[in-house]
Amino acid sequence: MFGSVLPRVKICCISSTLEAEWAIEQGASAIGLVSNMPSGPGVINNEQIASIAKTIPSTISTFLLTSETKADKIIAQTKLFDIDTIQLVDEVSDEDLKDLKDLLNDITLIQVIHVLNKYSIDLAISKSKIVDAILLDSGAPKQTIKRLGGTGQTHNWNISRTIREEIDKPLWLAGGINQFNVREAIELVQPFGIDLCSGVRTNGQLDQQKLIEFFKALKQ
Numbered sequence: 257m258f259g260s261v262l263p264r265v266k267i268c269c270i271s272s273t274l275e276a277e278w279a280i281e282q283g284a285s286a287i288g289l290v291s292n293m294p295s296g297p298g299v300i301n302n303e304q305i306a307s308i309a310k311t312i313p314s315t316i317s318t319f320l321l322t323s324e325t326k327a328d329k330i331i332a333q334t335k336l337f338d339i340d341t342i343q344l345v346d347e348v349s350d351e352d353l354k355d356l357k358d359l360l361n362d363i364t365l366i367q368v369i370h371v372l373n374k375y376s377i378d379l380a381i382s383k384s385k386i387v388d389a390i391l392l393d394s395g396a397p398k399q400t401i402k403r404l405g406g407t408g409q410t411h412n413w414n415i416s417r418t419i420r421e422e423i424d425k426p427l428w429l430a431g432g433i434n435q436f437n438v439r440e441a442i443e444l445v446q447p448f449g450i451d452l453c454s455g456v457r458t459n460g461q462l463d464q465q466k467l468i469e470f471f472k473a474l475k476q
Contacts, residue, residue, distance in 0.1 A: 262474060263442060264449035269298025273311050275462040282471045286317035293323050295401050297460060298453060302336055309338045319343045327355035334363060344368060345405050353386045364388045370395035371411040377419055384423040392416045394431035408432055408454035416445045435473040
């Protein structure tokens, strides 16, 4: 086992109340709802997000994934939904992060860091001083059409481990995690939480069998 407590699990790209129910039944402690993105899977409209979010039990964290980078637009988004966590998938300036912390003090703020190189370590350390948690993912945030997650690809977990060792905030690990590599990921990085989308999906739909097998591998 990985210590006395297994990492928390967030099932992302939830697209219906049924998918949310399946995830929670198997052991997810958080679900992710994806708002408008420049690319990637799982995007649903505001009506769908609101409809799903209001059905989630209070014991389960509800993440809103946003690609907005300005505090005023992010705040406006949060007012539309019954959510408790904002996952910032694009880099947000320190100034805007501080505004969000001041104005959304009842919302958990998580900054995504796309793990690319040593710069990712420095960026994670810097942002961790402001936000409540860091989430490490695979992506290409500098491309013309940004890839801000949902790639189904792993990244360099040695960099992720270094980041986890250097920050004093909870760290979530995402990017290509599935039933076959979750134990390796946890043993190496020792994250606070695991976040996955494609690893439990088939043709874009949540796959109950993959979900069951993932949690079985996690707890084995």
